[in-house]
Amino acid sequence: MPDTQDNKPCTRIFVLEDDLWYSQFLSYHLSLNPDHEVKVFNSVDNFLKALPERPDVVTLDYHLPGYKGEDILGRVLQESPNTYTLVVSGQEDITKAVALMKQGAYDYISKNGETKERLWSIVEKVKQDITLRRELEELRREVAQRESLGRELIGTSEPMRRVFSLVEKAAKSNINVTITGETGTGKELVARAIHQHSSRAKGPFVAVNVSAIPSELLESELFGHEKGAFTGAAALRIGKFEEANGGTLFLDEIGEMEVGLQSKLLRVLQEREVTRVGSTGTVSVDVRILTATHRNLLDEVRRGTFREDFYYRLLGIQVHLPPLRERGHDVLLIAQRILQVFCAENGMPSKSLSGEAQKRLLRHAYPGNVRELKAVVELAAVLSEGDVIGVEDIQLEELQPKAGAAIGIADMEEEKTLDEHIADTVQRYLERYDYNVVRVAEKLKVGRSTIYRMIRRKEVFLKEEA
């Protein structure tokens, strides 16, 4: 839809009228408003051909030779359902005009002395409706975008809410984004989310892990090379920049890039063109750059391993991903989603986490962040035999709470009495051995009565009571 000078969309109006004089009359009055784009059709065939242009408003003359008003209206409703149709009829046709309104026409105008004023007031009302509809659509899009963001990047903790809000802002503009955070916190996922919710979503998303490519190959990986540019360059190859043209290039671990290549990249960002290795010509590229690092780049700048001008060129919005241990109960939300997806993908019946398993997951410090949680939960799903994952299925490298682990839970754990620790162990064994008291007593080498006593005292629970 064309825009007016102040960027408001124009109102596109089609006038379908076989009476030449009357069509000029309508067109003249409608065109007095410069925000209207008016097209006149004296033939129904031409009008129907132009219908895919989806006018905002159609004025439809009721009397058109060879056609019935209801048939033309039917075509408009079917092919351009958001179009507002105004039936223009003579005084004698008012009943028919009303019938057309029942069929879906917006309003009618009769050809009389008040046509001009009525036309203006109806069109103004239509424009208000269109504005409201557009606002509603925009709101719906925003809500859907938020929802889908929440589906990909799981979390409701305060630090993650801040991340979501920054991701939304980043997606709405073309500004550079630097994503920081420990390994496995979801930096690539955030980069993908920004791309998918941006105006470049239909273009490619290309990710390059700078630290995974030997530095002597990185330049040709990014910018491409001509045939014979160096030993092994048997054919021309386009680089990641050209591959990402029209979309987004995600440069992970940008802090690992050598200073020499940083200068070349800086030039590419400024000139918006790349030179393939071994070539003298340049290729224009339109690429949005998102970068990630687990390093503090400002420290690298101070140390002289990261160019200051490059740092400021890339900076843009900074999205910092908190470590998983600072996200509280997000750990369980993410674990549940991982479990759901894993079971579905592997044709397993869906499983849940026992209370003890949940506590265990919350206590851990996750140096490998979400990536580690994913590995732990997927392994637990495989190890567990029933449909409930017990604490014994959770294999964590680091069983003692680390400094900084989910604070409340860690403190709770430290304050437990010996009896409470014993109850935890018995409960774990009950879960592991399907609440078979006889087997648990055998395994723990205690009398059954000890366990029954603990059950009676509600220190441990059988399945249905847990």
Ligand SMILES: Nc1ncnc2c1ncn2[C@@H]1O[C@H](COP(=O)(O)OP(=O)(O)OP(=O)(O)O)[C@@H](O)[C@H]1O
């Ligand atoms: N909030 C989250 N919700 C659900 N899954 C997540 C979330 N964050 C990360 N993941 C998952 O965790 C794994 C690691 O994420 P990702 O590769 O984006 O981390 P990263 O920070 O880029 O890691 P690295 O620094 O090692 O490159 C992926 O499988 C990703 O889908």
